Amino acid sequence: MTTASDGTDVEAFDEGSGPIILVVPPGMDDGSGYARVAATLADRFRVLRLRRRQYRLDLPAPVTIADEVRDIEALVRAVDEQMLLVGHSSGAVVALEALVAMPHAFIGAVLYEPPVVTDLPLGEPGAEAATRAAVDAGKPGAALAIFLRDVVRIPAAAAWLTRAALPFMPKYKALVPRQIDDLSSLIALGDRRDAYRGIATPVLLLGGGKSPSHLAARLDALQEILPHCSRAVMPSQGHTANTQGVDELAKIIARYAETRD
Incomplete structure (x- = not known):
């Protein structure tokens, strides 16, 4: 455009x-x-x-x-x-x-x-590092669940249900690393x-x-x-x-x- x-x-x-x-x-x-x-x-x-x-x-x-x-x-x-x-x-x-x-x-x-x-910090202590480690380990579902639980702060059960569903949503699975990049950019902004x-x-x-x-x-x-x-x-x-x-x-x-x- x-x-x-x-x-x-x-x-x-x-x-x-x-x-x-x-x-x-x-x-x-x-x-x-x-x-x-x-x-x-x-x-x-x-x-x-x-x-x-x-x-x-x-x-x-x-x-x-x-x-x-x-x-x-x-x-x-x-x-x-x-x-x-x-x-x-x-x-x-x-x-x-x-x-x-x-x-x-x-x-x-x-x-x-x-x-x-x-x-207020953006997420629980260590949340950014934990999500990044999960992405680097090739575990986007775990990264998203940690993000939802410890940053967005939805109930843990709902976060892990999203993790279970992620393999059936390839479009969103591909975006998980970018969501963690987004989190890092917000934290870096301060x-x-x-x-x-x-x-x-x-x-x-x-x-x-x-x-x-x-x-x-x-x-x-x-x-x-x-x-x-x-x-x-x-x-x-x-x-x-x-x-x-x-x-x-x-x-x-x-x-x-x-x-x-």
Whole structure:
């Protein structure tokens, strides 16, 4: 679709017409995770779904958050129009960095549970090393289970059920090493709250009522320092609202986009 400043091809799904919404998807996403949300929005908006560099297997690893911000910068230049920025999970951290780097590019942002580093560490002690060791040993299922249990902090039984199912989901199995790279990039970024204090763009912080409690605590930390933010909760959703709460999430994004016109 366009080219980043370092020469990397940038790809995005482009659907609908109207005011522009740019979506930065969550981890373990090959570009399809926001397809149904985008389809719901596309009758009123032009929706660009970034294929995150972190999860493109045609590109070399590792990938930094700065690399992914370069991709957003390239899309902003190519479109040459202000847009609403939507980020989910680690994609919402990338979106926060884009808001710092391009303060005039966006009319607003909707951020779903960004796992920002705060006084809370990102994961249990040793989680990053354990997931990396499992990947290096050729055990992606174990790596994902450790990540889900010790970083996302879902119940251990659910994490290990996902491990058992992974051999039957080859698309996601291939993305596990990139998820661990994504975790490392978030940890390497560190606590960026001082930079985020200067974000003047209006931001809607969005969370799920059934999500792990540390994600709400990270939203609390952001709400304390973002100068122009509001907060909303999807009571019946967890961290995967983009697939489990499609219609509700699309309505929230659309309403916020309309308030920014």
